[in-house]
Amino acid sequence: MVPLTLSFTALALSASLSRAAILSVIIPTIFLLTYRYKKEILCFYKNLKWTAKNIALFALCICLLSISAIATLYLKKESADGRVLIWKIGKNILHENRLFGIGFGQFKSRYMNYQAEYFKNNFYANEIRLADDTNYAFNEYLQATVENGFIGLLLMLSILLTVLFARTKKRNDFRHVMLKLNFMSNETSLPTLARAGILCIAIFSLFSYPSQILPIKTNLVLFLATIAKSRQLEKAVSTNIPKRVLEKKSFSLGISAFIALLVLASFATFKIHFYQTRFQLWKEAQHLYSYEVYANSIVKYAEAYPGLKHNGDFLTNYGKALFMAGRHEEALEILKEAENLFPNTVSCIAKGDSYKHLGKYPEAEQAYFDAFYMKPNRLYPKYLLVKLYQHWNKPEAAKSLAEDIMNMDIKVPSKATLEIRSQMEKYLRDNQTLKLR
Template sequence: MDLFKNYSLFYKGVLFALFLLFLFIPSVDYADYNNSTITSKTIFFLYALIITLGFCMLQMISDNSKLLVFKVSRLDVLLTLLLIFVSVNRYFFQPNYGFSIRYIELLGLSVLYVILRRLYFNSFVWLLLAITLSGIIQAGYGSLQLLDFYRSNHNGFKITGSFFNPGPYAGFLAAVWSIALGTYLFKEFILKQTLLLENKSSPFGKTGIRYVLEYVPLIGIVSIALVLPATQSRASWLAVLISSAILLEFRYRVLKNILNKTTVLKKRLLIAILFIILGLGLFGIYHIKKGSSDGRLFIWKITTKMIKDHPFFGVGFDRFKAHYMNYQAHYFAENGDTPEVLVADGVYYAFNAFIQFVSENGLIGLGLLVIVLYSLYRTVTTKKNKNLLIVVKTSLLTVSVFGLFSYPMTILPIKIILVCLVAMAANLDSKKITLLKQTKTNFELSPIKYLVIIIIGLSIVKATDLVIKLHAGFKVWDYAIRSYDYRDYESAINGFKEVYPLFKNDGDFLMDYGKALSYYGQDLEAVSIVQRAKTHININGLEITLGDSYKNLKQYKKAEQAYRHAANMIPARFYPLYLLIKLYEESGQNKKALATAKAILNKDIKIPSTAVNQIRLNTKTIIDKIQLNENTKKSPLGLKI
């Protein structure tokens, strides 16, 4: 298409690689990786980024432009400062940092941002279309799951798309929705200002691009609207409603025209009515799944205690899961059987991106983030591009609203969309500062050019080595998990040992490894591995594994502490208490066994199940057994022998 006739071959390679990345990254799910819905997206992203970097290096080597200009926006500077703080805080201010897929993604996303900042302005339109197409693919996939043509990735939900549950799937669709709706509503402005159709393309090219820019977003809007309600994600619904209202208002100015024609009193009354409607809507959303809402409120309550204990630097990037469950256990150990017991569960995320960010990066990190967000809000552009900036800002707001009640910062496809939008905002900024300006001749001889090329080359080599190791490591990890599931513990342990050097600081890996060792009877090794795992993650199941190994080693006091800690983490669970009864029975602590058994029998059931019924039945059997043994130990005179 003649729209790209002035682009170099390698620039076209960069744009094509990015288009494929944005199009396919949400759909990647390579089943041979452990936790495939997450890890396979990361591996695909890194491979695509390496290829894109290769094209960038070749483009720089062959650059024949007459003038090279480096312009920097405030966003560029502020985002760099934020990245530096997060990295320094993670590696120097925290006692432990561990292996983190999220941090690897953060570095990759930072590189992606730099690449996007060097794109020509009209190239972003094609990336927005790629995002919209990816949303259409995911909406179609979700529809087929609802119709039972494809299975869900979660046993508890019928629709997940290529994600691990409906939450992130709905968040991704919501992010795509605002882009699709904004592109559709402002298509004429985008066609005119970013594609320059009036004098840059042939009549055939104009017509083709016009149809693409009109019908692809429209198909995206319709397909997402049909699927999103089935996800039952209230956060995504709220995000979509707010973004839709804002985009429609900016496009048609209905509310503004009404307010301009009414008196001050009527304006205040109308605004009050709108706030009442919003309040009633939030109240209704809260009560749709009240238990889930109360659970989130409880998580935020506990997380504030983490923030209070680590106010300035937090607990470190991606370290929320290493601390939260200990705080929850401590809360219930202090407060006992509160009504919150019924809404507490195992938690990996804070279900609020901003609260989790503060808990991990402290008030200093929050200050930097607020400055970044304020700078985004204050970004201005030329009059001809203001409509596109509205779409960008509203789409960012969509993800932010979703992030108030979920965890979009752990979902790579959503983060990629965010990076694209922020890079667009920086490109649109009309107040950029020219950092470096060189002519062709000077630039060809400049050491800066060669330094940048060397840095890119070394980055490609280092990244390729890492990705190859991760690719092999996740496959072996998955093999070990499958062996464990088939009770081939020896093969599982051998697999874990093979990739231990790579994942020795990954809490989830160490937890899986520790379980295999415990089940295989290698309890000393299991205790060592599980104790190491607790440095990076601590959940109910990890404490149970630790308790099992201590019990097998006859270290009953330590086993009791582990089981008790597991019980305090999620007090509604029956299994840790049942294990305590078995421990007391084995160690001859009959009084404690009977007291714990009575606690189980008097315990409220959160979710009725066959497992709970079996535990209660077994508990009654244990009580009868203990009481029978006690009676047989008594003499005919009633004296204990």
């Protein structure tokens, strides 16, 4: 059964082409093998003779590992470059408050504004292609530092290192307690496996966002509980607490924990039902929106608003629906709330459209430019600016931007981009603009 499981795991990893996942499996596996065969490894090392043959073999292994690392780096290179761009901009956010950070959970509410500012000042073609709407730093340590400062990072690393290097003593009486409580058959196997699991998550955190994925968070809690339980039992044995006292103490703690869990479960059930209802309303509102039944869609959004008013994605959808229904003043209010939680190109473009319909052309221009600098590889914001300048009676600005659109590299060719190019080409031809480059 184990070889079959390992085979399927290897197939899944190879199919995913996820370098972070592969690395986060290989290193904990080496850790477990080293722990399991540490006596044999030490014996081999002591008896190893550094002959020319062994040195050549060692050098060959190093070369193969280096080639594999370089090949892995160039696998999905654009994805790796995109992460480097996010880390570079994340470092700029950190400069705002290095000691305490910008606030827990605030990365999503700040990042896109900093990305727009970065591209205003650093318009490099190789980085422009990588820009996209971003929610996470793709590095938990960087995101923790940005949100909680270096103090938060030190606290996080202290907990991680304490858990990873906490040792469980091998004692016969400790093993007896473990077996008696049916906790595990070997006194060190489960804590060691739990540490390997935490190490896996810690490595994956360097390149992704596991703290945002519920199954991974659940496993992390399980791993921490396993280590904490083993340490608790070791402490109980080391202080020579009589079995009767230990059982009585465990019973009291169990009753207290049961009551606490009962209260927590009741509260959680109420909150889950509350949010489940609001998310269902959101789903219904989106369904109506997709069928262009905007008035009914807005009613559903309004019902869901009290429970989801701190959700940037929900507010963006709500503001867009209000715009489509022609309720521009209300749309702007909701979209401004959305931008405080999750600034993105969709909310900026919707803001610009509402300002344009209200005749507030300078505000619309600013909103469209914000959307463009957030993702400067997209044609649509500049296309909307051309249309705005036509209404605003600014033909020279419209012509200049139309020419820029014709010379932009297209990140993702589509029917929409071809149509935009076609319209801009016709506009330039009809208005006898500068020759296209």
